Amino acid sequence: MVSLTINGEQHDLDVPDEMPLLWAIRDVVGLTGTKFGCGVAQCGCCTVHVGDGAVRSCITPVSSVAGKSITTIEALGTSEQPHPLQQAWVDEEVPQCGYCQSGQLMAISGLLKKNPHPTDADLAKSITNICRCGTYGRIRKAVARATGGGQQS
């Protein structure tokens, strides 16, 4: 039995210790906003926050995050109060298929906690999430809009 606190709610799950957090979230708890893209920490679709940090949940065993505070895309903002990145994503029309965007938003919102005004060069260095629809240019613009940043590097 593993006890997880996801979006402020406690879930006691009868799953193996080594089950990746991604599958506990999606298939056991039933929150499907966090996506599966590779399973090997390559694409970032599965990014969630553990405490203040962005982690790739597909390689994070549930036992390693028991008792810690986990946040998924469902709780990044609310419809009354979207996260500034969510608002900027709408304003800049970032998503195409949209599948990678939960992970993009969680990864970059995680980055903002350490670096509130990332430059394009900071994004290039820190964000390795894959978007097969190629929304990278709009992601840069939306981050700049949300953080008041620009193209300086």
Add this chain to the structure above:
Amino acid sequence: MTTLNRADFVRLGSMFSGSLVLGVGASGCANQSRTAPPSSAAPGTRAAFRPNAWLIVHPNEKVTVFVAKSEMGQGVATGMPTIVADELDIPFENVLVEFAPAAAAYNDPDFHIQITGGSTSMLSSWMPLRTAGASARAMLVAAAAKQWGVDASTLTTNAGSVIDNKNNRTATYGSLTGAAASMPVPAKPKLKSREQFTLIGKVDKRIDTPLKVNGTAKYGIDVRVPGMKFASILYPPVFGAKVRSFDASKAKQVKGVIAVVQVPSGVAVVATNSWAAFQGKAALTATYDDGAFANASSESLKAQFLKLASSGTGAIAAVERGSKSVQGTRFEAVYFGQPVAHATMEPMNATASVTSDGVEIWAPTQVQTSAQAYAAKIAGVPLSRVKIHTTYLGGGFGRRLYVDFTNDAVAVSKAIKAPVQVIWTREDDIQHDWYKPMAANAVSAVLDGHGNLVAMRHTVVMDSILKGLGFPLPASGMDPVSMDSVMNSPYEIPNYQAYYINPNSGIPPGSLRAPGANWNGFVMETFLDELAHAATKDPLAFRLALLKKNPRATNVLQRVAKNASWGSPAPGTKHGLAFGFWANTPVATVAEVSMNGTTPRVHRAFVVADVGIAVNPTIVRQQLEGATNYGLSMALASKITIENGAVQQHNFYDFLVLRIDQAPEIHVDVLENAPSPTGIGELGVIPIAPAVANAVFAINGKRARTQPFSDAYPA
């Protein structure tokens, strides 16, 4: 079923407040029969008004529009309703969107099945959707005219109401639904002129964006139905191989594994969650009957392809124009391209429930009609008993034109007698795709004494993409898709011969974003650059001289040259130019490039396309940006190689794709010089790779005769 309410949109700052009903879960209105759902209203009641298969006008003024195309990011869920709503003359915020079920009424007018491909959605739906909206509008006007006892020609409409200016009265569409249903369907409803459009070209937000920033958009992988299981399938690694035997004893010991069953494509491990299914699959052992392809390798295939290209054995003539022996200075080149996987962000998956009542499928599919037909066959039920619910697609790029993953879900559900989601790992996805085909092209050309291109001969060796899609080939064996950009090249070359050779390599041939053209266009555009340099002519002027009869192409080339300041690249960079043509849309790209060691670094890409009419300008731009990055992925790094008949790549650590650090700034400009919308989803892929290669030549004089460029410019 998810409904996004008005408040969500307003709070998210959207410029409009449409709402969206997903096609996940049975729709209350959507009839699953093979014919158009009937008009539901009886005269005199305030029932909803359903004039045709495309829309329902509700008494509360909302209008449901059925989207018969799959939303994979290209924006059909916004664009198609925009067209209907404009002719119907309603505010866009009154639109509700629902994905259509599989039904003959929703078949593509050109393909005659329900399919999303070829960048044809807007082109082929343009008149049917406008007519559907205009016809409903005419019936609502007729209903008001009858009610008021006036002639319909004295009435107008505006923003969802019929207006009688003379007598100063209005009636909302919602108040007319009952009466409208008994009005005759007009044979030829009057359509708006281009100047009268209120939404087309003006709505520039996407209806699905709010759902895609908060995790609520439902993709195939997010489908949850009561009692469902999860399954992962062990496929034989060698193409064409079959499972001979398997040992499931270890797999069954994995916690959460429920059953292990053989299905036609492999061995399915069924579990209570996806991860247990993956673990169970990893614990399976199997033996295979490999077949002949087990001896194939990239090297042996490459040798076979190059030999065919040079010998011309089995060549089928596609174009034979003018003379085959023209005097002048002769140039020759041979190109070779590796296969590439689609790698949609959402791995393949489908959920199926087979019961004695029939089959229900929830899937991110681009091809509802085929998924339905195969499901009926596998489950042994009539077609009318197969319901297809199309979810959002986490990328398509042509991959979801194939029914392998929906077939598997049906087969496993049938075997275990429970609803099941078959989910692929990324490794399954990379190793069991229908690939952008391997290709070898032999080209030759003749320049006359003035440096004019007077003759060209182009032989393409490429597996048949049409055959992979299950479409019949003509008796000659010609595949116009594999020959795209060669047999339909817009260049006005007086003496021109094009030949097709089908190598039947054994690698599953796939339709990948701008199929055929995404490779052939690279060959054509880099070779033209080479000829322009040999003729000491400007590559822009060289192309314009070959497109004299094509004003739309000429315009995009001239515009892109202007936008990019062609000839004056930013310090430390060089320019490369390329042109492409797809789904009646001309496109041109200038890439601004420097070298980082042996790797090209693309700083900026300037793209211009003439899309006829941009139904939604934002979506057009997104597609051109995205296709440029998709093409750049293939140009820089993506490739599939084969050893012992199996794919050697596994996941994103060895199948390399573009990330934000390599993504250029993309400047898009859109021209609108045709009477209807033309294709936008694929063509941006075509010019980016040759534009980059041509810029590299300008930098270091090296010519790329292959992709990815990691092979073209070895360290």
